[in-house]
Amino acid sequence: MEENSLTQCLTLTSLTSMASKVDVNVLAGNTEQCIPVPGPVIVGAGPSGLAVAACLKKKGIPSVILERSHCIASLWQLKTYNRLRLHLPKHFCELPLMPFPACFPTYPTREQFVSYLDTYTRQFNIRxxxxxxxxxxxxxxxxELWRVKTVCMKDGKEVEYVSRWLIAATGTNAEEVLPEINGMEDFKGSIIHTSSYKSGDAFQGQxxxxxxxxxxxxxxCLDLCDHNAQPSMAVREGVHVLPREIVGWSTFGLSTWLLKLLPVRVVDSLLLLVSRFVLGNTECHGLHRPRKGPLELKLLTGKTPVLDAGALAKIKSGDIQVLPAVKRLTAYRAEFMDGRMEDFDATILATGYRSNIHTWLKEGDFICKESLPRRPFCNGWKWERGLYAVGFxxxxLxxxxxxxxxxxxxxxxxxNADANQ
Structure with a gap:
């Protein structure tokens, strides 16, 4: 390690009031390069990582964001379909310290949201x-410091960052969930995850x-209908479908307001009552509701209710067929749990994403089996020894x-306490 890097390491250690305890060789470790970071190390340059970096920058606290991709918000830029819009009104999705442009619609498009994040990154000089x-x-x-080991995707170089604080900002959508379905290897049509789906153009007539x-x-499914494809949706378990808005109010916003006044189960009952009135009985169309209400289920399992953007009308009209869970695939067909057989040209896995925090964070007490912070909302953001989580x-948003x-x-x-010592 070069002399100036050693000096920086010792400076970092003095910030943590432990300079006299640390041996320089111990700090350097076994990696090719050791980089001391006086502020926090943030893992992930999605909206969560950018948000916390901006808040720190506003307070004069430097940070380092480590991102495995080549761009910010890689999920939004590389793994989303063209028609995607924010599911919630923009004022619920803006990051700290900078609102969306007034000219943006209530539900910004994917391109508008990425543009907003680019501007946000430049505004706060986040690199x-x-x-x-x-x-x-x-x-x-x-x-008594965090060691964060990285590998450069371009040249394989190993670098270690050492810091007093670590912020996990990789969120719940870091890795695609790819289910194992009997016969997948036999299916002759294309099989893709929604992370690779852009538009229904490629599926016209299929x-x-x-x-x-x-x-x-x-x-x-809605996008496939708009491109003259014939979509069928396999439903393995219950799902809550809610209207995106209720009498002009955002369903999310209304829920947030009601939760300040009423228990979760009471709010769930009200949401389901109104949804039945607005959307009708979804059970009649093969969309069975879970026993637990939409908000309670979200808090317990992380499963998000569907905010209807028009697909339900296509289901009611028969343009989207709802089928039970898939039992197995053959060369050109799918067999379902009720014994039905249907022919298909392509399969799209809309099976979601999951966190990957368990693959790199060596802090077993922090995460539960779902790779989420073990502590419940609203306390999951902070742990011991300078460990934090944002985006979970x-x-x-x-x-x-x-x-x-x-x-x-x-x-x-x-x-500030260290600065005053």
Whole structure:
């Protein structure tokens, strides 16, 4: 390690009031390069990572964002379909310190949201370290600092970042969920995940099986209809379909307001009552509701209710066929759990995403089996020893903004305390 890097390491250690305890060789470790970071290390340059970096920057606290992709918000830029819009009104999705442009519609498009994030990044001079995959992050008991080990995707170079604070901002949509279905290898048509789906143009005139009935599955089916394809949606388990708006109010906004006054189960009952009035009985169309209400289910499992953007009308008209879970695939057909057989030209897996935090964060007590913070909302943003999480809130980008501010405020207290010593 070069002499100036050693000096920076010692400076970092003095910030943490432990300079006399740390041996330089211990700090350097075994990686090719060790980089001390006086502020937090943030893993992930999606909206969550950008939000907390901006909040820290506003307080004069530097940070380093590590991003495995070559761009910010890689999920939005690389793995979303063309027709995607924000499911919630824009004022619930704006990041801290910068609102959406007034000219944007209530539900911004994918391109508009990415443009907003680009502007946000420039506004706060956020410069992530791209093509840098975090392979492990572990708290070193000896020096009482976090060691974050990365591999460069371009040249394979290993770099280790050392910091007092670690912020996990990879969220719940880091990796595609790819189910194992009997006979997948025998199917002669194309099989893709929605992360590779852009438009129904490629499926015109085809019979397409969409596996999954969440927001993505519903919207992909709607998009296929708009491009003269024949979509069928396989539904494995119950799903709550809610209207996107209720008498001009955002369903999300109304729920948030009601939760300040009433228990979750009461709000769920009201939502289901109104949804039955607005949308009718979805059970008649093969969309059975779970026993637990939409908000309770979201809090307990992370499963998001569907906010209808027009797919339900296509289901009622028969343009989208609803089928039970798939039992197996053959060369050109799918067999369903009720014994029905249907022919298909293509299969789209609308099976969602999951967190990958368990693959790199070496802190077993922090995460549960679903790879989410073990502590429930609203306390999942903070853990011990300078570990934080942002982007795991069941309230989406609205919750992300709240947690980003909390994290920045908490780190600021430590930062100022060290500065005054």
């Amino acid at each position: 992530p370290v791209f093509n840098s995959t975090v392979v492990s992050a572990e708290f070193d008991q000896q020096i 019979r397409v099986l969409v596996i999954g009935c969440g927001n993505s599955g519903m919207e992909v 809130s069941p309230r989406g 609205f919750g992300t903004s709240i947690d980003a501010r909390r994290i920045a405020d908490d780190i600021e207290q430590c930062w």
